[in-house]
Amino acid sequence: MCGRYTLTLPGEILAEVFGLDEAPELAPRYNIAPTQDVAAVRRVPAGAPRSLSMLRWGLVPQWQREPRGSTLLINARAESLQDKPAFREAFERRRCLIPADGFYEWKGASRNREPWLIKRDDGRPFAFAGLWEPPVGREPGLVGTCAIVTTDPNELMRPIHDRMPAILAEPDWNAWLDPDNRRLSALRPLLKPAPAEDYVAFPVSPAVNNAGVETPDLILPYTPPPPRQPRLGFDS
DNA sequence: CCAGACGTTGTT
Protein backbone atom coordinates (compact mmCIF):
# COMPACT_ATOMS: atom_id res chain seq x y z
CA MET A 1 0.00 0.00 0.00
CA CYS A 2 0.71 3.53 0.56
CA GLY A 3 -0.17 5.42 -2.55
CA ARG A 4 -0.58 8.85 -0.96
CA TYR A 5 0.96 10.66 1.99
CA THR A 6 1.67 14.01 3.59
CA LEU A 7 4.79 15.97 4.48
CA THR A 8 3.77 19.27 6.02
CA LEU A 9 6.35 20.04 8.73
CA PRO A 10 8.89 22.84 8.21
CA GLY A 11 12.36 22.07 6.88
CA GLU A 12 13.97 23.07 10.18
CA ILE A 13 12.11 20.30 12.00
CA LEU A 14 12.97 17.77 9.31
CA ALA A 15 16.65 18.73 9.40
CA GLU A 16 16.71 18.21 13.14
CA VAL A 17 14.85 14.90 13.15
CA PHE A 18 16.64 13.40 10.16
CA GLY A 19 20.10 14.74 10.95
CA LEU A 20 20.60 16.94 7.90
CA ASP A 21 23.31 19.56 7.71
CA GLU A 22 20.99 22.06 6.08
CA ALA A 23 17.31 22.73 6.50
CA PRO A 24 15.55 21.99 3.19
CA GLU A 25 13.08 24.47 1.80
CA LEU A 26 9.93 22.44 1.38
CA ALA A 27 6.39 23.68 0.99
CA PRO A 28 3.83 21.79 3.07
CA ARG A 29 2.26 18.99 0.99
CA TYR A 30 -1.03 17.40 1.96
CA ASN A 31 -1.51 15.01 -0.95
CA ILE A 32 1.73 13.55 -2.30
CA ALA A 33 0.96 11.17 -5.17
CA PRO A 34 2.85 8.72 -7.39
CA THR A 35 4.82 10.24 -10.30
CA GLN A 36 5.54 13.34 -8.21
CA ASP A 37 8.97 14.32 -6.90
CA VAL A 38 9.25 13.40 -3.23
CA ALA A 39 11.81 14.25 -0.55
CA ALA A 40 14.24 11.43 0.23
CA VAL A 41 17.16 11.18 2.66
CA ARG A 42 20.19 9.32 1.33
CA ARG A 43 23.91 8.95 1.81
CA VAL A 44 25.50 9.43 -1.59
CA PRO A 45 28.20 8.61 -2.24
CA ALA A 46 28.91 6.05 0.43
CA GLY A 47 30.54 7.77 3.37
CA ALA A 48 28.89 11.09 2.67
CA PRO A 49 26.63 12.58 5.33
CA ARG A 50 22.88 12.38 5.05
CA SER A 51 21.37 14.68 2.48
CA LEU A 52 17.89 15.33 1.18
CA SER A 53 17.01 15.10 -2.52
CA MET A 54 13.86 15.11 -4.59
CA LEU A 55 13.28 11.72 -6.26
CA ARG A 56 10.46 10.76 -8.61
CA TRP A 57 8.04 8.37 -6.93
CA GLY A 58 7.87 5.36 -9.26
CA LEU A 59 11.06 3.30 -9.37
CA VAL A 60 12.55 2.54 -12.78
CA PRO A 61 15.16 -0.26 -12.73
CA GLN A 62 18.38 0.56 -14.54
CA TRP A 63 17.99 -2.14 -17.15
CA GLN A 64 14.70 -0.61 -18.22
CA ARG A 65 15.26 1.05 -21.60
CA GLU A 66 12.77 3.78 -20.99
CA PRO A 67 10.29 4.47 -18.23
CA ARG A 68 7.20 2.44 -18.92
CA GLY A 69 4.15 4.07 -17.45
CA SER A 70 2.37 0.76 -17.26
CA THR A 71 5.03 -0.57 -14.90
CA LEU A 72 5.05 2.08 -12.24
CA LEU A 73 6.81 0.63 -9.22
CA ILE A 74 5.56 2.79 -6.38
CA ASN A 75 5.63 0.04 -3.74
CA ALA A 76 7.93 -2.89 -3.05
CA ARG A 77 6.88 -5.80 -0.87
CA ALA A 78 9.24 -6.27 2.08
CA GLU A 79 8.75 -10.02 1.87
CA SER A 80 10.29 -10.32 -1.59
CA LEU A 81 12.84 -7.52 -1.89
CA GLN A 82 15.70 -9.97 -2.28
CA ASP A 83 13.96 -12.08 -4.91
CA LYS A 84 12.55 -9.53 -7.32
CA PRO A 85 14.93 -8.48 -10.10
CA ALA A 86 13.36 -5.03 -10.08
CA PHE A 87 14.27 -4.38 -6.44
CA ARG A 88 17.15 -6.67 -5.49
CA GLU A 89 20.02 -4.39 -6.36
CA ALA A 90 18.36 -1.31 -4.90
CA PHE A 91 17.73 -3.23 -1.67
CA GLU A 92 21.41 -4.17 -1.53
CA ARG A 93 22.94 -0.81 -2.33
CA ARG A 94 20.40 2.01 -2.72
CA ARG A 95 18.21 2.39 0.32
CA CYS A 96 16.74 5.69 1.46
CA LEU A 97 14.42 7.22 4.02
CA ILE A 98 11.30 8.90 2.76
CA PRO A 99 10.16 11.44 5.37
CA ALA A 100 6.42 11.75 5.99
CA ASP A 101 4.10 12.97 8.71
CA GLY A 102 0.99 11.12 7.57
CA PHE A 103 -0.21 8.60 5.03
CA TYR A 104 -3.54 7.75 3.49
CA GLU A 105 -5.12 4.33 3.19
CA TRP A 106 -8.44 3.50 1.60
CA LYS A 107 -10.85 1.30 3.51
CA GLY A 108 -13.55 -0.86 2.02
CA ALA A 109 -14.44 -2.09 -1.44
CA SER A 110 -15.04 -0.18 -4.65
CA ARG A 111 -18.25 1.77 -4.14
CA ASN A 112 -17.83 2.33 -0.40
CA ARG A 113 -14.13 3.09 -0.42
CA GLU A 114 -13.22 5.80 2.05
CA PRO A 115 -9.85 7.43 2.69
CA TRP A 116 -8.27 7.44 6.14
CA LEU A 117 -5.31 9.42 7.40
CA ILE A 118 -2.78 7.75 9.67
CA LYS A 119 -0.24 9.77 11.64
CA ARG A 120 1.84 9.59 14.77
CA ASP A 121 -0.06 10.60 17.89
CA ASP A 122 2.79 12.91 18.88
CA GLY A 123 2.75 14.57 15.45
CA ARG A 124 6.41 13.85 14.78
CA PRO A 125 7.57 12.93 11.27
CA PHE A 126 8.58 9.36 10.50
CA ALA A 127 10.56 7.54 7.83
CA PHE A 128 9.22 5.18 5.22
CA ALA A 129 11.73 2.58 4.12
CA GLY A 130 12.57 3.48 0.53
CA LEU A 131 14.59 2.18 -2.41
CA TRP A 132 15.96 4.32 -5.19
CA GLU A 133 17.55 4.10 -8.63
CA PRO A 134 19.59 6.57 -10.63
CA PRO A 135 17.79 8.05 -13.62
CA VAL A 136 17.64 6.11 -16.87
CA GLY A 137 18.37 7.97 -20.05
CA ARG A 138 18.79 11.68 -19.71
CA GLU A 139 15.74 13.35 -18.32
CA PRO A 140 16.75 16.89 -17.45
CA GLY A 141 16.61 17.53 -13.74
CA LEU A 142 15.76 13.97 -12.74
CA VAL A 143 17.90 12.95 -9.77
CA GLY A 144 16.50 9.43 -9.43
CA THR A 145 13.38 7.36 -8.87
CA CYS A 146 12.13 5.66 -5.73
CA ALA A 147 9.66 3.20 -4.25
CA ILE A 148 8.17 2.77 -0.76
CA VAL A 149 8.49 -0.62 0.94
CA THR A 150 5.27 -2.17 2.24
CA THR A 151 4.67 -4.70 4.99
CA ASP A 152 1.92 -6.36 7.02
CA PRO A 153 -0.58 -4.15 8.84
CA ASN A 154 -0.34 -3.46 12.57
CA GLU A 155 -3.39 -3.70 14.83
CA LEU A 156 -4.42 -0.12 14.08
CA MET A 157 -4.26 -0.67 10.33
CA ARG A 158 -5.77 -4.13 10.09
CA PRO A 159 -9.40 -2.92 10.12
CA ILE A 160 -8.53 -0.42 7.41
CA HIS A 161 -6.23 -2.31 5.11
CA ASP A 162 -4.15 -5.45 4.72
CA ARG A 163 -0.90 -3.65 3.93
CA MET A 164 0.91 -0.62 5.29
CA PRO A 165 4.13 1.21 4.52
CA ALA A 166 7.26 -0.06 6.28
CA ILE A 167 8.18 2.63 8.83
CA LEU A 168 11.71 2.39 10.19
CA ALA A 169 12.35 2.93 13.91
CA GLU A 170 14.74 5.82 14.45
CA PRO A 171 17.53 3.63 15.90
CA ASP A 172 17.47 1.64 12.65
CA TRP A 173 17.90 4.60 10.30
CA ASN A 174 21.70 4.40 10.21
CA ALA A 175 21.77 0.73 9.33
CA TRP A 176 19.21 1.22 6.58
CA LEU A 177 20.95 4.26 5.12
CA ASP A 178 24.51 2.92 5.04
CA PRO A 179 25.21 1.93 1.41
CA ASP A 180 28.09 -0.26 2.59
CA ASN A 181 25.82 -2.31 4.82
CA ARG A 182 25.18 -5.56 2.94
CA ARG A 183 23.82 -7.50 5.92
CA LEU A 184 20.49 -7.94 4.21
CA SER A 185 19.38 -10.60 6.66
CA ALA A 186 19.78 -7.99 9.41
CA LEU A 187 17.92 -5.33 7.45
CA ARG A 188 14.88 -7.45 6.64
CA PRO A 189 13.56 -7.59 10.24
CA LEU A 190 13.57 -3.79 10.36
CA LEU A 191 10.69 -3.85 7.87
CA LYS A 192 8.09 -4.98 10.36
CA PRO A 193 4.79 -3.24 11.12
CA ALA A 194 5.28 -0.06 13.14
CA PRO A 195 3.95 -0.13 16.75
CA ALA A 196 0.22 0.53 16.59
CA GLU A 197 0.17 2.43 19.89
CA ASP A 198 2.26 5.27 18.42
CA TYR A 199 -0.26 6.05 15.65
CA VAL A 200 -3.78 7.35 15.22
CA ALA A 201 -6.17 6.95 12.28
CA PHE A 202 -9.28 8.85 11.28
CA PRO A 203 -11.43 9.23 8.17
CA VAL A 204 -10.78 12.19 5.87
CA SER A 205 -12.65 13.85 3.05
CA PRO A 206 -12.88 11.96 -0.24
CA ALA A 207 -11.51 15.14 -1.78
CA VAL A 208 -8.12 13.47 -1.22
CA ASN A 209 -9.00 11.01 -3.97
CA ASN A 210 -8.10 13.64 -6.52
CA ALA A 211 -4.32 14.01 -6.53
CA GLY A 212 -4.76 17.56 -7.77
CA VAL A 213 -6.42 18.60 -4.50
CA GLU A 214 -3.73 19.61 -2.01
CA THR A 215 -5.48 21.85 0.50
CA PRO A 216 -4.67 21.69 4.24
CA ASP A 217 -8.20 20.73 5.21
CA LEU A 218 -7.57 17.29 3.69
CA ILE A 219 -5.99 16.26 6.97
CA LEU A 220 -8.90 17.33 9.16
CA PRO A 221 -11.18 14.68 10.63
CA TYR A 222 -14.21 14.18 8.46
CA THR A 223 -17.76 13.12 9.19
CA PRO A 224 -19.24 11.32 6.22
CA PRO A 225 -22.74 12.42 5.19
CA PRO A 226 -25.57 10.12 6.34
CA PRO A 227 -26.51 7.42 3.85
CA ARG A 228 -29.19 8.45 1.39
CA GLN A 229 -32.70 7.32 2.32
CA PRO A 230 -33.60 4.22 0.32
CA ARG A 231 -36.47 4.88 -2.02
CA LEU A 232 -39.78 3.34 -1.00
CA GLY A 233 -40.44 0.03 -2.63
CA PHE A 234 -36.81 -0.97 -2.99
CA ASP A 235 -35.04 -2.99 -0.30
CA SER A 236 -31.25 -3.13 -0.52
C1' DC B 1 19.13 -23.14 -25.34
C1' DC B 2 16.53 -18.39 -26.32
C1' DA B 3 12.61 -15.13 -25.46
C1' DG B 4 10.46 -12.24 -22.67
C1' DA B 5 9.41 -10.39 -18.40
C1' DC B 6 11.02 -7.89 -14.67
C1' DG B 7 5.48 -4.96 -9.94
C1' DT B 8 1.78 -3.94 -6.40
C1' DT B 9 -2.72 -3.08 -5.41
C1' DG B 10 -7.49 -4.21 -5.49
C1' DT B 11 -11.19 -6.52 -7.59
C1' DT B 12 -13.78 -10.45 -9.60
Add this chain to the structure above:
DNA sequence: GTCTGG
Protein backbone atom coordinates in the same frame (compact mmCIF):
# COMPACT_ATOMS: atom_id res chain seq x y z
C1' DG C 1 -11.99 -3.19 -19.00
C1' DT C 2 -7.39 -1.21 -19.05
C1' DC C 3 -4.02 2.10 -19.48
C1' DT C 4 -1.97 6.75 -18.41
C1' DG C 5 -1.12 10.67 -15.58
C1' DG C 6 -0.81 13.16 -11.19
Add this chain to the structure above:
DNA sequence: CCAGACGTTGTT
Protein backbone atom coordinates in the same frame (compact mmCIF):
# COMPACT_ATOMS: atom_id res chain seq x y z
C1' DC D 1 -3.43 5.51 -4.47
C1' DC D 2 -7.51 7.52 -7.62
C1' DA D 3 -9.22 9.99 -11.81
C1' DG D 4 -9.86 10.18 -16.33
C1' DA D 5 -9.04 8.86 -20.81
C1' DC D 6 -9.51 5.43 -24.07
C1' DG D 7 -8.57 7.33 -31.72
C1' DT D 8 -7.65 8.32 -36.59
C1' DT D 9 -8.13 10.81 -40.58
C1' DG D 10 -8.57 14.83 -42.97
C1' DT D 11 -9.61 19.47 -42.94
C1' DT D 12 -9.39 24.25 -41.10
Add this chain to the structure above:
DNA sequence: GTCTGG
Protein backbone atom coordinates in the same frame (compact mmCIF):
# COMPACT_ATOMS: atom_id res chain seq x y z
C1' DG E 1 21.24 -7.53 -15.26
C1' DT E 2 18.61 -11.76 -13.89
C1' DC E 3 14.86 -14.74 -13.55
C1' DT E 4 10.96 -17.58 -15.57
C1' DG E 5 8.82 -20.18 -19.09
C1' DG E 6 8.82 -22.93 -23.18
